[in-house]
Amino acid sequence: MLIAGLFFSIMHVLVKLVPNIPAIEVVFFRSLVSFVMSYSYLKYANIPVFGTHKKWLIARGAAGAIALSMYFYTLQNIPLASAVTMQFLSPVFTSILGIFIVRERVGSWQWFFYLLAFIGVVIIQGFDPRISTSMFVIGISASVFAGLAYNFIRKINDKEHPLVIVFYFPLVTLPLTGVYSAFNWVMPSGNEWFILILIGILTQIAQYFMTKSYQAEDLSKVASLKYLSIIYALGFGYIFFDETFNWEVYGGIALIILGVILNVVYKSRLQRRQKLNT
Numbered sequence: 531m532l533i534a535g536l537f538f539s540i541m542h543v544l545v546k547l548v549p550n551i552p553a554i555e556v557v558f559f560r561s562l563v564s565f566v567m568s569y570s571y572l573k574y575a576n577i578p579v580f581g582t583h584k585k586w587l588i589a590r591g592a593a594g595a596i597a598l599s600m601y602f603y604t605l606q607n608i609p610l611a612s613a614v615t616m617q618f619l620s621p622v623f624t625s626i627l628g629i630f631i632v633r634e635r636v637g638s639w640q641w642f643f644y645l646l647a648f649i650g651v652v653i654i655q656g657f658d659p660r661i662s663t664s665m666f667v668i669g670i671s672a673s674v675f676a677g678l679a680y681n682f683i684r685k686i687n688d689k690e691h692p693l694v695i696v697f698y699f700p701l702v703t704l705p706l707t708g709v710y711s712a713f714n715w716v717m718p719s720g721n722e723w724f725i726l727i728l729i730g731i732l733t734q735i736a737q738y739f740m741t742k743s744y745q746a747e748d749l750s751k752v753a754s755l756k757y758l759s760i761i762y763a764l765g766f767g768y769i770f771f772d773e774t775f776n777w778e779v780y781g782g783i784a785l786i787i788l789g790v791i792l793n794v795v796y797k798s799r800l801q802r803r804q805k806l807n808t
Contacts, residue, residue: 531743531755537736539762542614543770544729545605548722552714553602556726557595558707563730564737565700568693581694583686590682590695591702593675599707600672608661608669610767611775611783615654615760616669618786622648623677631681637800643793650785657778683744692741699737755794760786 545556572579581587597620604613622644628634655666683695718726743755760783767773775783 531740532758534736534739534743535755535759536762537732537739539614539759539766541729541732541736542605542610542763543766544725544732545602546610546771548718548725549606551716551718551722551726552711553606554599554707555711555714555716556602556729557599557703558711559726560598560730560733561595561700561703561707563727564696564734565704567731567734568697568700572691572693572697577691577694579694579697581690581698583689586682586685587690587695587698588702590679590686591698591700592706593679593682594699595703595706597672597675597679598703600668600675604665604669604672608665609658609773609775610771611760611763611773612654612658612661612779613669614763615783615786616651616666617673617676618760619648619651619670619673620676620680623674624680625677627677627681628684631678632684634684637796639796640793643789643796645789646792647786647789650782650789653782653785654779657776657782680744683741686745688745692738692745695741696734696737755790758787758790 545553548556569579601613601617604616625634625636625640625644629636655661686695764783
């Protein structure tokens with residue numbers, strides 16, 4: 531998940547470097563590259579392309595398409611760290627939805643830690659005038675659909691090859707974003723072509739490692755590690771876009787990080803106790 535976070539963070543910078551290209555069109559290019567890379571590897575490795583759990587694979591692709599389109603839109607329209615931070619609510623929704631979809635338990639203290647993180651996000655939105663209410667709602671909605679997608683991955687667990695799961699994202703996303711892009715096409719120019727292709731390559735690598743992490747470990751624990759990407763976002767936002775924040779916003783970010791660390795420590799202790807009891 532840490533490796534995936536680094537590649538995702540670099541991809542975030544690239545998305546922000548093409549503000550003239552509609553977010554859905556960026557998702558289309560990202561999906562096109564992912565489709566070619568995933569299909570080529572699956573055929574080379576002689577792995578069945580379409581898998582066996584098609585219902586969950588299609589659901590994962592659809593939820594991921596909606597989440598990514600909304601997320602890219604926020605990346606292009608608000609500060610980098612703010613967009614990434616709002617996306618950090620996805621682990622909260624992952625755990626909440628996981629109660630119903632994969633029947634995973636969430637400890638009482640974990641709810642408190644998630645509350646700390648949520649308060650941090652609210653503080654960031656409240657003290658950053660660059661984030662409108664509509665952008666905040668879109669960011670939260672992206673997190674909800676991301677939480678759905680992660681649960682669908684966990685539902686399949688180790689029953690499908692990671693790249694089959696990754697392959698279904700562009701398989702479902704390409705038709706959806708392609709129709710929209712056909713009627714709202716903005717022709718890339720110059721280095722925008724290179725940036726759009728690189729977005730797809732970096733995301734493909736990050737998606738693979740993220741999928742592996744969700745297959746191998748408990749949802750609430752692994753998803754929480756995504757919060758640590760705020761370090762990347764703050765650094766890249768300052769270096770590439772000269773983005774700074776007031777102390778209240780930094781306080782909100784600190785609350786998020788605190789909630790993550792406490793949750794990871796708490797979850798690790800619970801797992802150790804369960805092993806000792808068995």
